[in-house]
Every structure is written in C-alpha cells, then in structure tokens.
Amino acid sequence: MPAEPAIKMAEKTNKIRMPEKNGIDSLPAHDSAVSHVSGEAIFINDMDEGSKMLFGHIVGSPHASARILSVDTSDAMKIPGIIAILTAKDIPGENQLGPVVKDEVCLAADKTEFIGQAIALIAAESHEAAFEAEQKIIIKYSVLEPVLQLQEAMEQGKMISAPRKIETGDVEKALSESEHTLSGELMTGPQEHWYLETQTCLCVPVERSSYYVYSSTQHPSETQSIIATVLGVEENRVSVEVKRVGGAFGGKETQANHVAAWASLLARNTNRPVKIHLSRDTDQIMTGKRHPFYSKYIVGFTKSGLIQAFDVELNADAGATTDLTNAIMERAIFHVDNAYFIPNLRVYGKAWKTNKPSNTAFRGFGAPQGIAVIEQAIDRIARYLGKDAADIRKLNFYGESNNNITHFGEVVENNRLHLLWDKLIAQSAYYERKENVDEFNKNNTYTKRGIALTPVKFGISFTTSFLNQAGALINIYTDGSVLVNHGGVEMGQGLHSKIRRIAALELGISEDRVTLSPTCTASVPNTSATAASSGADLNGMAVKNACDKLKERLRGVYIKEMEKTGIFEELCQENIIFENDKVYCKEKAGLPFSFRDLVKTAYTSRVSLSATGFYKTPDLYFDKKDGKGRPFHYFAFGMAVSEVEIDTLTAFTKILRTDIVHDVGDSLNPHIDMGQIRGGFVQGSGWCTTEEIKYDEMGHVLNHSPDTYKIPTIMDIPEIFNIVLLEKVPNPNTIRKSKAVGEPPFMLAFSVWLAIKDAISATAGHKTEPGFSLPATNEVILHSIEKLRAQATNK
C-alpha cells in the first residue's frame, strides 16, 4: 500500500477542498476533520425537520423518593403550542427501559426513585411553550425518605443484585502467614461524562407506523429494540441512524435510550417529528455517572514487598436501577489485580441501590475503580516498608512465562509490562527525577513535589461473551467506489478512519475510494454497543470478512476473464493480488485489471458487488459459578510516570510532567491512537483531581453545570507531556495486528493521583501515611495536609 496523499474529503456533501499536506505525516486525519473545522459537521441538534417538528420536553421528579399520588395535565394542555402531554398510561407498549435487567421504567407511574426521573413528556411547538406547560402540570406526591449515601444503602442492606465473588489460592492462610499485612479502605467518586453534545434524539414518523430515528447513541441496535418495546411495534418498524456522536465515553451506551424512547413516544402520539436535546443542566441532573465505589481491603506481603495475598470487597453505588451495574462490577472484579501476580486473591463485588440516577458505563467500565484499590494498596506497602513504590510494582508484575495466571484463570499472554518498564524508566529518567524530587522537597517548606509510576493491564472483550460479535455491509458500485456500513458508532474516537483504512488496505484501493455510511440498524442489524474499546477490533474484522467475500467473487471474475484471453490457465485464487487500485496475478505478471474495470466486468457478468461481513471473537468463555475462564481475547498494556507540584497552603496542584509508553500493537493509525491515549489520560486526571460531585441532603446534585463541575481545561494538562507507542509489538489474531486503545489510558492517570499523594506525604517527611481518596480535590489535599501537620505538632 503506497502512502496515500493526505486528507480526503470527509463527506459526500463536503464542498471543501482538502488541504495539501505539509509533510508532517502521510496518514489521514480523522474522517470528519475537515467537516469539523469548517463547521459543516452536522449533529442531531443541527437537523431541522421544518415547521412540523416539535420539541420534546421532560418533566422530572423533584423528589429523590416519593409516591406519585396524581398527575394533572389539563391546565398545561391549554397552553398554545402544546400538542401532547404523555404520562405512563399513554405508553402503547411496555413501560420499560432496562437494558439487561427489566427494572427501569420509561415513565414513572406510581413512585419516583431519583430527582429528575421522568414522569411526563411534553411535545410543544416551542421550547418556551414547553417550559410554560411544565409549570402548569400539577403532580401530587407523598414524599419518602431517600437513601442517598452508599454507606447508608449498605447499612440498610439495599443490595441491587446478587453479590459476586472470585477467589484463587487460600487467602485466609496466606494472610495469616504473611510477614506484614495492611488493611484499608478507599472511596472513589462519581464522574460526569461531560460529552460536549448532550443527549439528543430526533424521531421522524414515516409511513405505516414506522419510525426513522436519529439518535446520539453508542448502541443503535439496543436503542432500536427499546423504542420498539415502548411503542409496542416490531423492531423492523424502527430504524436508528447515527451519523456521529458528539462525545459519549460510555454515557450514551444505555442512557441515550431514554431520550430516544421519549422522543419516539411523542412522535408516535403526535405523528410529527419530535426532537429532544437535553440542556446541560438537565443532562447532568438526570443521567447517571461513573459508579462511586467504597472498597475495603487487606493485603499481605513479604518484607521485600512481594504481595502474598489480597482480600478485597468492592461496593458500588448503582443508583436507582441496575442498568449496566452487573457488568461494570464484573470488570472491576477482573481488574483488582491490575498488572500484578497475586497468588492468593479474593474479591467480593456488591452493588447497592440508592435514590440517585442510575450510574452507568464510563470509560474503563469499573476497571478504574478496581485498579484504584490495588494501586493505593501498593503505594501504602511501599510507604510502610520505606521503599520506592515503582520498585514494589515491578517486583509484583505478572511474569512473562511464569506467575502469569490471573485470579480468574486467564493466562496473561504477550505480557508487555517488562518491556514498557524498561522504555518508560529510560524515557522518564524516573530514578534521577525521584532524587530531584526529594532534593526539591528538602529545600522547600510549602511547595512539595511528588512522583509516581503506575501501569495498566486491561482486558479486551465484552465480559458478556455473546456481545463480542459484529457485522458489516460493503457495497461496491459500478464505478469502483466503495461504501462501507458497519455496526460501530463514530463518537470522536476515529473508528471510521480506522475502518476506512482497513477496507482500503483489504481491497487494495486508495482510501479516497472508500466512504463510510452513517451507522444504521437498517443496513447492519443486531450489533453490539460501540464500547469496551472494541469498536475497531470487532467491526474491523467484520469489514475484513466482507472484503474477503467480495475479493473471492472478484477473483473469480478475474480468472474467468484471464481464461477468456487464453493466456492463463488454472489460476488459483490466492495468487490474485489486490494492490494499488489494481488486481493482478502474482505468479504471472502482466495484464492487471484496474479495480474499477474489474468491478465493471463483475457487474456486467452479473456478480453481486455487495457483501455482508460478520465476526465473533474466538475462544472466549467464562464459568460464572467457578469464577474461572478466558473472558478476554487479549490484554492491552500501558505505563506512565507523572510528577506534580502542590502549593501546600492553597492546595493548588500542577502536573509538571507526564511520560507515557503504551502498547497498541501494530497501530492502525498512530495519530488516532495517540489522541485516544492523550484524551483518555486527561479525562482520567480530571476524575482523579477536580471532578467532584456533591449532593445535598434531599438528593439534589449540586454540581450540575460546568460552573461547578470542573473538567480539565487546556491549562490543566501536563506541562511536559510525552507519549510514545511501543514499536514492533504485533498483536496476534486481531485486525491487522492492532490493539484496542479507547479505555486503557484512562487508568494511567493514577500516576497523577499517586504523585499528589507522594507530594502530600512529603509534607510530613514521608513518615506518616496520609489520608487520601479519589478525587484528590484541593479540599482533600488541604485536609490531608492539615491532618499531617496537626499530627506532627502533637508528637
């Protein structure tokens, strides 16, 4: 494949000429880069269905827990511009949104379980009319006492699903025989997704009770299925299309279904197109977050720091319904080992019901919450033994040929941890800088620095095995241009760019001959969510499968044509090569067809130029009862060193430098992979530092807009930010030997979190273990330092 010149036209409608490359690189930019910068990229809220279109508005509960006594919409209906107001009784199908467990109503009928829970839907000709109508709807409640805190739910025994446990070795025995043990607990906080595009859906009723739905969803098939359920129609009446999603991060895996179902109910009732676009505040109030976890652990280790046993209990705050909690807990359980071989490990996972919006998927999907515990434990072991935490980490890394079986029985194959360590230690000059940090801290009373190295090992595959499947549909048109449909959603991660590259490479044509269709359930049905970092892995393979089918047919045409000429006889399929927009025979050079001509010939020879592709990840299994199996196709690895400086009086923190080395196999597109690593890391560092959510005693979320919910700005990224991809590490049995990259880098932000702890610890000369939790906001830092100082004064 020759290096293709530069950036191609992003969209069919794009009138803008592609810029000429200036030689920085020859790899294409994001599929939509030109549309993005020129402002032509259309999101659903930018779509206009004309004067017939109505605005959908949601009336949510003001109470975290209440019985609904009555709903009176009669006055509200009199307001001009109000076309419909619906409540639970108006749902023609099933009043149910639960994606896995059917415990989540679409509209609350008799009780409400969190603030913002939808009770009524308004379809109006203007936002103003809808807002006015909302004020006129009279809902009577009998208010109940909510359960808001995770600990409170635990005390009251409000478990939302059966507890899970995985155990390997003999933990009790190993703990009792350990030279040292430490026990502790850790709170990790919620995180708001803060996708720039809030939840949005436009539902257009089409003829004969069918619906065309534009949804900002990560999971078009599920959105389709849920709409069909609430409307009481068959799934073949509902098509869900996703052109692009303005950021998702897990927040639109199940919770895009809500606005989609509501818009569809209103559209069905009014027989007019209905659009719902949540305001930022409504979105932050109504939708779920990353699950907060409260974890308790005991870790046993030798005097050199080798971990002998780890006993951990994970408690998740599920919010009001199950949503994806069980799968999230499962991934948390699978990741409590992170990168470390722990021969005796027991992990319990329990999820609890609180009166808050149902917490949901968020980049990492429970793994960050699980990994935080072991990383905090190792940091404590190192402080307890007076050793360098990075050394303790290395000591406990999974081995390459032994000590390489996880607590759930999967062998850690192609372990890159040791390779990453060597590269990162050199790149970051870790030991030298660690000394410099100590020196700095000796010379400064009120400004302290800290440094930390943390690894990540992340299992790739949906842990629910059947979800590991994907489909594609490729159409070749008579001019040789190619349209690729696949089940994955483009939400910024560059999936379409990777897929386009895969299709072009497989068909041996240049990338500008390939266009990606919007994702649509009518073209590729029954897909899984674009989630679990698996978008390119699964859909890329499905696309390859479709390409293989088409190539086989085209080879047949080629052979026939060659036979006609009488030059070649008995050509075999595998010797026919697709390359450089040409099709030719490897053995007998000469007479190449252009791809385009061969396609035309195929057409006139009545050979189908359209093929579906399918893929399922092989060899996945997991025995839930036994807690053993092979839930992951492979593991992705990364490692980071971060250095921070804190002003111990104001608790102001800055990240001085971060070095990351990451394993992406043979990258499908290094620019896109680097973007995922950088963005994931910064998002993780937000969770670890400034992103905090507080609630009042009624259950109102206090941080419901960017005014008080603070994600990182351009000023908050590391002052020096070095990212390197591990080279020459092909990943066997994946599309073009690549690796998933969406989630793993998120967890490298623990290097920032623990560097902050290191700096706090330095205020007391590393003699006392500081109090610490996540996020390490300036308040947490302030109080931790204050406590250390008070303890020092009292001594």
Added chain:
Amino acid sequence: MSKQKNIIRFILDGKTLEVAFGEKSGISPDISLLHYLRQAGHKSVKEGCGEGDCGACTVVIAETCDGKPVYKAINSCLVLLPMIHGCQIITADSLSEDKDGQAVLHPVQKALVDHHGSQCGYCTPGIVMSMFSLWKSVQHPTESIIKRRLAGNLCRCTGYQPIIDASKQFPATLRQDKFSEQAKETVRSLELIYKEIPSLDIEASGIRYFRPASLKEALKIRRNFSEAVVINGATDIAVQLNKHKIKISSYLDLSGLIELKYSKLQDHSIEFGSCITIEEMGVAVKSKFPALYEMISVFGSHQIRNLATPGGNIGSASPIGDLLPLMIAASARIELQNETKKRSMLLEEFITGYHETRMKPDELITKIIIPLPTNATLIRSYKISRRKDVDISTVSAGFCFELDQEGKLQSAKLVFGGMAAMPVRASAAEKHLLHKSLTRQNIREAAEMVYAEFNPISDARASAESRRLLARNLLISFGEDHNK
C-alpha cells in the same frame, strides 16, 4: 427615525444585515446571539452549556478601533443580539475562502486538521474561532498565551495538546485572509451603521431595550425608566435568561457607551471607565499593577473577559466577584452619576450586602479609580478555586499593607471574598497586625484570627471548614513570601 426604531444592523457572511425585532420576524430583543445565529442557519455555533463555561458557542466579533477592525472571541450564549449592533460577526462556517469556485480552509482550520486537533468535533468550531482571534491578534504566540486564550474552550476528547501544537505552528506568512482584504470596506460599513443608527430604542415582543450611544442619553433613560435592568457586559444576566428563564421587561444596555470604555493612567492612580472590558483593563494594568493583572488573568476566560466589565462586576456586588476584594483592599473609589450630579465613594462603602449596593435608581457607575501601589505599599491578590482557570473562586483575597520607615504597619486591609454574603475585611486580624512588623510569627497569629473570624457557607464548591482553612492559609502564604 421612527421607522428605524426596532432594527439593528451588523455584518454577517460579509454582508450588512438588518434584523427587525417583533412579532413579524419572531425575533425578540432578548434573544441570545447564539440562538439567533443557529436560527439563521449558522449551525456550526454549538450550545454546550448556556453559561459561558464551555466555549462551544465561541464566535468572533469585529469592532472598529482607530479605523481598523479589532477581532474578539466571545461566548455567543452570553450576548443579547442588540449588543452586537454595529459589529461584524464571524463564525467557523464562514471562515473558508472561495478560490476558483472551491472553498479552501482558513489557515487556522488547516492547522487544526494537520495536527489532528478534533475528535468528536462538537467543540471544534468554537476552538477554531478562539484560534482565529489569536491568529488575528498575536503574531508569534507563546505556549502560555495560547493556553490562556484557549482556556475557555472545553474539549473532552483530545487532551488539548494537538490544539496547542496547531496554534503554535500557524504558517509564518503575513496574517492575510479575506477579512484583512476586506478590512477597509468592513470598517466603512460598520461606521455607516453607527452613523445611521447610533442608539437603539427597541420596543418589541413585550420588551423595551435601550442601547444609548452617550452617557447623557443613558442617564436620561435611567431617570425615566429606573426599572430597566442595567446590563454592562451581560455575562450574569444572560446566564439567568438562558438557564432560569427569567423574564425581564426592560433593559438599559451600556455596551454602546464608547465614552466609558477607557483607561487613564495618572500619577498615583489608574482610572477606568466602567464599560471597559476586563481584558482591556488587564492590558492597561499589566506593568503598573501586577496584583490586579494576576487577578484579571484568572477572571473567567478570554471570551468572558472580552465581554465583562468592571462596572458590571462592581454593580452586581457578588460575594465572589473576582475583582472586588483586591479593589477594596487597594482603596478603589467609584464614581456614580445621575443626570444632575456626580458623587464618589470608596468601593468598600458602595457594597452593602449580598448583591446590594448604594446605587440609586437614577444613577450609573461611570468610573473606577484605583490608587497605584507605592514603594510603601505591599499589595497582593489571591484566588482559590477548584480548578485554576475559568472557575469561580472558592475563596479570594486582596491584601494591602502600608509600612512606615521602620517597617511597621501603618495600615492593613485584609479583604476576603467567598467568606460571607459580601466581600469582607478580617478586622480582628487587621487590628492585630497594626503597628507591628510583618514577621512570620505576627502573620501566623493574624492568620489564626482570620480562621476564627468568619462563618462561611458550605456549598458545591467547598465546605465551610475548607474555606476557613484556605482564608487562613492565604495570609500565611503571604507571610512566607514576604519573609522569604
């Protein structure tokens, strides 16, 4: 004139446009620039939050200054449409140039593509516009300038580095584009708008909207329509309109008062017209008053600083107004004026409570006079927020000490924001320090008094205890710096 009563004019897409407010057009004078632009088909302008925190709605406005257009990035969600009367509006979708019948990306757009600076693309048009205003105003931006200019644009995908790299590597060519080619014509058109319609008196959709062109006119309106809400920057009011759907029936918009957009350096003080933007104020004080400059540099974002004014910041008298503690500590005075007389008072006296002031219904704040630091004064400003930039303060402070020749304190002003319903002085601590020297010990003792002196609230930003600790620590921090 009566025919022109309900219209405004501005330049959009290279043409002078006229908007007539009222039932017929369906456009109300309190519509935000963001919503107007989206209705007008400029869908590249995105709404991300409706409160000026995310920058997805960033557009650039061009105003004329000394016969040249000046380009400013602003949050279009914080601007009421009549405020842009007489401006040019530039959006991301109108940047590309037509060459030989084909559209070609603007250099800033191309730079962002080349550096892989977009992922989901929702924030991208806003980022493009912040980069465009930077490209127009700074020839060789340093990394620190780039970051400061883009701090008001949130991106959740990229981790920002490619955006910084793209902004650094703008082509070194002269900053020529279609806007510079048309600059003269643009200025002429904008001046013509002002000449034909200098001031606005809009009465439409049940709303009265005044935008006078002179102070005299403004004071007359103030006398006759004292119920009209005064907007001087609108960065507060616009949020309330967007998010709380408040209904305001009449506005007095001061954005047309060119005569109050000035700064004047005097021997011992610096004077500002109340309608100067915070950004321009920062430029004026950079070398003369570093403590004030530091405070301004963490005031909102660049886009907000291009809209907000000291008059607005003082007039709204918020307990967490960024400039107030320092200005009070510095003994800033303000001048108030009605149709017949002027009066001046200390800013400290002007603010009487939570969003309460001594302003009379017929008065306007016209100027702010801030004494400059002398050799005998020590003046410092502090702002603590959860996130350093584009955040509202948890606790802020302005300290001003005057020392005699022996280094003893002749006066001490310790003013804190975020600790009470209005900016307040730590009087016990001040008293303790008076006539003493600023040793570590003395300051530590005073700091403990600061801790005990206030009874702040717990809220979404911080607990009461954190606020007390932070207020205390700010004074300790000053003491440590001073005794270094």
